[in-house]
Each structure stands twice: as structure tokens, then as C-alpha cells.
Amino acid sequence: MRSIRAHVQDGKIVPDEPIEQPEGAAVEILVPDTEMSAQERAEVEAEIEASATEFGRGEIEDAHAFALRLVAKS
Numbered sequence: 001m002r003s004i005r006a007h008v009q010d011g012k013i014v015p016d017e018p019i020e021q022p023e024g025a026a027v028e029i030l031v032p033d034t035e036m037s038a039q040e041r042a043e044v045e046a047e048i049e050a051s052a053t054e055f056g057r058g059e060i061e062d063a064h065a066f067a068l069r070l071v072a073k074s
Contacts, residue, residue, distance in 0.1 A: 005016040006029075013029060021027065036044065054060050 004019055006013050007016060008014070051060065
């Protein structure tokens with residue numbers, strides 16, 4: 001699963017980038033309970049980018065592997 005950016009135009013959700021899905025495919029859209037300010041959105045996007053960079057350098061452990069390691073210790 002992946003996420004895409006979209007905006008609301010005339011009451012419809014319009015993707016900001018092309019998506020490759022078959023015609024009529026069902027998609028799930030998560031709508032935030034509250035609207036983020038521009039600064040809050042920038043902070044979240046910066047954290048996501050930082051996490052992606054850490055992951056690319058191998059600095060983040062896979063959650064499943066972490067859980068298996070914890071179970072093995074008990």
C-alpha cells in the first residue's frame with residue numbers, strides 16, 4: 001500500500017499525480033479529523049523525509065524483525 005497526495009476540487013478528491021489503478025477500482029481514503037496548518041504539514045513532511053533518509057541508510061529496524069528479536073529473548 002502507498003499513499004498519494006490529492007486535493008479537493010468541486011467536492012471531489014483529485015489526485016495530484018497520476019495513479020495506476022484499473023477503472024472502477026475501489027480505493028480507501030483516510031481523511032484527517034482536523035486540518036493541519038501549513039507549518040504543521042511542513043513539519044510532518046520533514047519528519048517523513050528524515051525517516052526515509054534514515055531507512056535508506058539502514059538506521060531503522062524493521063518492526064517485524066524487532067518483535068521477533070524481543071520474543072526470542074523471553
